[in-house]
Amino acid sequence: xxxxxxxxxxPPQINFAxxxxxxxxxxxxxxxxxxxxxxxxxxxxxxxxxxxxYTPLGGLLAxxxxxxxxxxxxxxxxxxxxxxSGTVINTVLDNNIRGSLLxxxxxxxxxxxxxxxxxPRFTGIVTSYNIDEDRQQKDNNFTVTINASSYKTVLENRxxxxxxxxESWQSFNSSDSSMNNIYSIATQLFSFGKDKAGGTAGGGGGGGxxxxxxxxxxxxxxxx
Amino acid sequence: MSxxxxxxxxxxxxxxNRRKVVGMQITKNExxxxxxxxxxxxxxxxxxxxxxxxxxxxxxxxxxxxxxDRTGYQDITFSNNACLNWIFAYQGDLTLTxxxxxxxxxxxxxxLELNVNLITEPASTIIFKPNxxxxxxxxxxxxxxxxxxxxxxxxxxxxxxxxxxxITAAIGSNNITVGNACTFRxxxxxxxxxxxxxxxxxxxxxxxxxxxxxxxxxxxxxxEYVGTS
Numbered sequence: 544x545x546x547x548x549x550x551x552x553x554p555p556q557i558n559f560a561x562x563x564x565x566x567x568x569x570x571x572x573x574x575x576x577x578x579x580x581x582x583x584x585x586x587x588x589x590x591x592x593x594x595x596x597y598t599p600l601g602g603l604l605a606x607x608x609x610x611x612x613x614x615x616x617x618x619x620x621x622x623x624x625x626x627x628s629g630t631v632i633n634t635v636l637d638n639n640i641r642g643s644l645l646x647x648x649x650x651x652x653x654x655x656x657x658x659x660x661x662x663p664r665f666t667g668i669v670t671s672y673n674i675d676e677d678r679q680q681k682d683n684n685f686t687v688t689i690n691a692s693s694y695k696t697v698l699e700n701r702x703x704x705x706x707x708x709x710e711s712w713q714s715f716n717s718s719d720s721s722m723n724n725i726y727s728i729a730t731q732l733f734s735f736g737k738d739k740a741g742g743t744a745g746g747g748g749g750g751g752x753x754x755x756x757x758x759x760x761x762x763x764x765x766x767x
Numbered sequence: 768m769s770x771x772x773x774x775x776x777x778x779x780x781x782x783x784n785r786r787k788v789v790g791m792q793i794t795k796n797e798x799x800x801x802x803x804x805x806x807x808x809x810x811x812x813x814x815x816x817x818x819x820x821x822x823x824x825x826x827x828x829x830x831x832x833x834x835x836d837r838t839g840y841q842d843i844t845f846s847n848n849a850c851l852n853w854i855f856a857y858q859g860d861l862t863l864t865x866x867x868x869x870x871x872x873x874x875x876x877x878x879l880e881l882n883v884n885l886i887t888e889p890a891s892t893i894i895f896k897p898n899x900x901x902x903x904x905x906x907x908x909x910x911x912x913x914x915x916x917x918x919x920x921x922x923x924x925x926x927x928x929x930x931x932x933x934i935t936a937a938i939g940s941n942n943i944t945v946g947n948a949c950t951f952r953x954x955x956x957x958x959x960x961x962x963x964x965x966x967x968x969x970x971x972x973x974x975x976x977x978x979x980x981x982x983x984x985x986x987x988x989x990x991e992y993v994g995t996s
Contacts, residue, residue, distance in 0.1 A: 556801040586807045586931050599807075600994070655876035656805040656931035 558652040560585035561606045562597045562661070563622055565669070565689070566644040567634075580634055582624065583650075591648060591661050602631050604686065606647060609665040617696040620647070620665050626674060626685030635672045635687055643669040645691040667691040769841045770831030771953060774987050776848045780815035782986075785929065808930040809991035810909070810951055816959075816983045821967040823977035829961060840954035840992040842907050846947040857946030858896035859916075861886065871903055871941045872923050874932040879910070881943070884922040892918040895926065900949040904941035906934045907952040908993065933993060953989040960984045 565580040582601025583589060590596045602625035609620050622645065624631045634640070647665040650658050668691060675686045705711055709722040790802035820828065835841065845854045857866075868885035879901070883894065895901070895916040900909045911929040918924070932938075944950075966980040 555799070556803065558803045558805060560804055584804055584806065586805050586933050588935070652805050653876075655878050655927075657876035 558654070558656070560589075560650050560652065561603070561664075562589065562591060562648040562650055563601075563603060563606065564593070564595055564597070564646045564648070565634075566646070567638045567640060568643065569639065578638060582622075585650065585652075585658075586656070589650060589658050591650065593648075602626075602628060609647065617693060617699060618665075618667075619670075619690060619692045619696065620645075620667065622647075622689045622691070624687045624689070626687045631687045632674060632685065635674070635689070640669055640672055640689070645669050645689065665691070665693070667693045668697050670697075769843070770828055770835055771841045771955065771987070771989065772843045772847070773828050773831070774814055774816060775843050775845065776851060777816065777820075778814035778987075779817045780986075781854075782813040784811035784813070805931055807933045807993045809993050810953070810989075811991070812951070812953065812989045814987040814989065816987065818964065818966075818980050818982040820981040821969075821977060822963055822979035822981055823967075823969065825981050829981070832958065832961075835955065835958065837956050837958045838954065840952055842950040842952050843989075844947065844950045852947045855898075855900050855947040855949065858893075858899055859945075860893045861888065866945055867942065869943050871938050871943065874903070874928075874934070874938060877928045877931045878925060879928050879932075880923050880925045882922060883918060883924050886918060888918050890918050890920050894918055894924060895945075900946055901928070902944040902949040903934060903938050904936075904943075906936065906938070907950045908933055908991070909949040909951060951989075952992045954992045955987050956990050957985060957988045959987060 560583055562583045562585070563581065567578040567580065568574060568576070569578060570576045579595060580601070581595060581597040582603035583597040583599050584603055584606075585597070585599050588596055588598055603622070604625050605621075605623040607619075607621035607623075609618065626632045645665070645667050646663065648661050649664050650661040653659045669689055670692045671690045673688050673690075675688065677684045677686065705715070707722060708725055712719045712722045785808065787808055788804040788806050792800045794800060846852050865886050865888065868883075870882045872880040872882045874880070886892075886894075893915060895912040897912060897914055899912045901912060902909050913927045913929055916924055916926045960983075962982045962984065963979040964982045965978060967977060968975070969977040
């Protein structure tokens with residue numbers, strides 16, 4: 544486990560700044576073709592151990608909370624950037640911002656305001672962004688908010704929604720013949736030992752996991 | 768004279784705010800837990816203006832204030848007013864000639880190292896006292912000394928400043944400016960508006976030439992413009 548030296552042994556005071564790096568992948572098939580955007584809340588440019596220089600003029604307004612748990616947890620965070628200069632708005636509109644890698648690092652300073660070490664806080668993928676214009680009377684401000692999710696959240700976005708027909712099943716496996724006869728039996732009435740008129744859905748089948756009794760059309764419902 | 772400088776020269780109250788960005792929690796057993804962020808820590812000076820300006824004499828000031836609006840900045844100083852230059856006056860023992868020989872060796876974090884090799888004063892000579900202003904080169908960002916600095920016997924002296932080095936340009940071998948000769952680059956995010964109220968009646972040949980004084984809607988809350996450093 545990685546300890547953060549600056550907060551070890553419960554010091555009475557810590558001196559820190561946030562560093563945000565956004566790695567935008569310009570090409571789907573070329574991970575080396577990236578655009579890196581940085582921002583920090585520090586007073587000066589800093590080069591962190593990742594070799595990237597973080598500029599303090601990047602327009603960083605706020606860094607959302609980052610959930611830290613002992614076990615791997617699905618967590619989201621937000622980064623708010625000033626949209627006044629226009630470069631940030633251009634960054635999110637003219638680049639493939641969704642899917643970009645977002646890394647938040649916390650840098651720790653000593654009493655002389657010199658960066659002494661750093662520790663990663665959040666790594667995730669940008670899932671969305673929004674640009675807000677807040678005009679009230681004579682105040683007109685733009686804020687660009689980037690929302691990012693941890694890898695675990697992204698992995699949980701599984702593809703779901705399989706239907707009980709041939710096309711749906713074969714979209715996953717073209718040789719799957721399980722539903723080849725579904726059209727021919729879709730309009731058939733099945734009897735499982737009880738009259739339809741007196742029965743209820745699922746009747747006779749008992750504790751069915753699917754509506755195997757009664758009209759098979761019920762089986763057209765989407766499965767998840 | 769610039770608008771903000773006129774405000775400085777005529778203010779009847781001044782509040783200085785140099786507080787840093789902190790996080791503070793008091794634990795259940797009343798132990799403070801603190802965090803700070805090393806920001807550019809800009810100067811914030813709030814000035815209260817009297818309602819004594821006669822409209823007829825303040826039109827240039829009003830135009831300057833309107834032109835600046837809430838976004839324009841100006842360099843201001845406390846040295847050009849004989850009734851005001853005691854504020855931030857240099858407190859050390861050196862002469863201006865000696866001060867002009869001092870150059871910057873390095874400024875890392877909030878530790879400033881100055882080359883005082885050409886100063887031949889005794890080692891006990893006080894070079895700076897707490898709250899003395901230092902400006903480096905022509906960069907309009909005053910820093911204050913936090914502790915008394917003696918000449919000593921070395922070629923350099925080291926001191927802790929009020930805020931870290933926010934200057935991005937190279938400053939090695941730069942000369943320094945001290946005391947009230949320093950300039951502040953300020954803008955006024957809340958630039959007050961003015962109201963004309965009756966008063967200061969003047970006439971010429973029976974014709975009214977003025978009958979209004981200027982009342983400001985708020986204090987002038989100046990904020991250091993550190994965007995270009």
